Amino acid sequence: CFKGNAQIVMVAAGAGHSAAVGTEGSVWTWGMGGCLGDMEDRHFPTLLAGTAFDKGKSALVAVGGCHTMVVLNKGELWAWGLNDSGQHGTAGPDKVKLAPALVGGEDVIGGSPVRMVEARTCG
Numbered sequence: 001c002f003k004g005n006a007q008i009v010m011v012a013a014g015a016g017h018s019a020a021v022g023t024e025g026s027v028w029t030w031g032m033g034g035c036l037g038d039m040e041d042r043h044f045p046t047l048l049a050g051t052a053f054d055k056g057k058s059a060l061v062a063v064g065g066c067h068t069m070v071v072l073n074k075g076e077l078w079a080w081g082l083n084d085s086g087q088h089g090t091a092g093p094d095k096v097k098l099a100p101a102l103v104g105g106e107d108v109i110g111g112s113p114v115r116m117v118e119a120r121t122c123g
Contacts, residue, residue, distance in 0.1 A: 001045050002028060014063035017081075019070075020045060025057025027070055035066035037080040037098045052100045053078055070100065077104030 002008060002020070006028070010021040017031025028045040029036050036042065056072035063069070067081035067088065078100040079088035088103050 003045075003047070006047075010061055012061045012063045012068075014067075015065040017063060017066065017068070019061045019063050019068050021058045021061045021070075025059070025073065027052070027058045027061060029068065032066070034096060035063075035068070035081045037068075037096060037100075039096075039098075048100070054102070067097075068100075069103075072105075075105050076102055079103045 002022075006026065007023045008020045008028070009023050012019050014031070014035065017029060017035035020028045022028065027048045029048065030042045030045045033039040033041045053070065053072055053076070056074055056076060058070045059073045060071040061068065064087055065082070067079060067083060069077060069079045069088075071077055079090075080097040080100045081087075082095070083090070083097055084095045088097065088101070090101075090103050
């Protein structure tokens with residue numbers, strides 16, 4: 001299912017979608033579109049654009065019921081997908097983030113590097 005020579009080192013599964021991280025820091029997602037951020041259902045793993053994380057490499061991935069969070073090797077936390085209850089940890093009017101957005105790390109609100117991530121959805 002993973003095109004090319006992708007070697008997957010981590011997989012996370014949520015209620016409506018899944019995500020995987022490759023050895024080279026790539027991120028693959030598939031499932032219901034709203035969970036993926038782009039509103040298009042994908043039934044096969046799809047590689048996120050290389051520029052999605054400002055040229056950073058992904059180290060960890062976690063998914064909630066319908067949102068995704070990635071920690072980069074430099075300690076930044078990125079999130080996208082459903083955000084109707086503030087799942088990304090950010091305030092604002094966005095009910096769905098269509099693309100990964102930086103939400104945590106040293107350069108965000110004076111925070112510390114992120115070393116671990118877990119995503120959940122209560123309902």
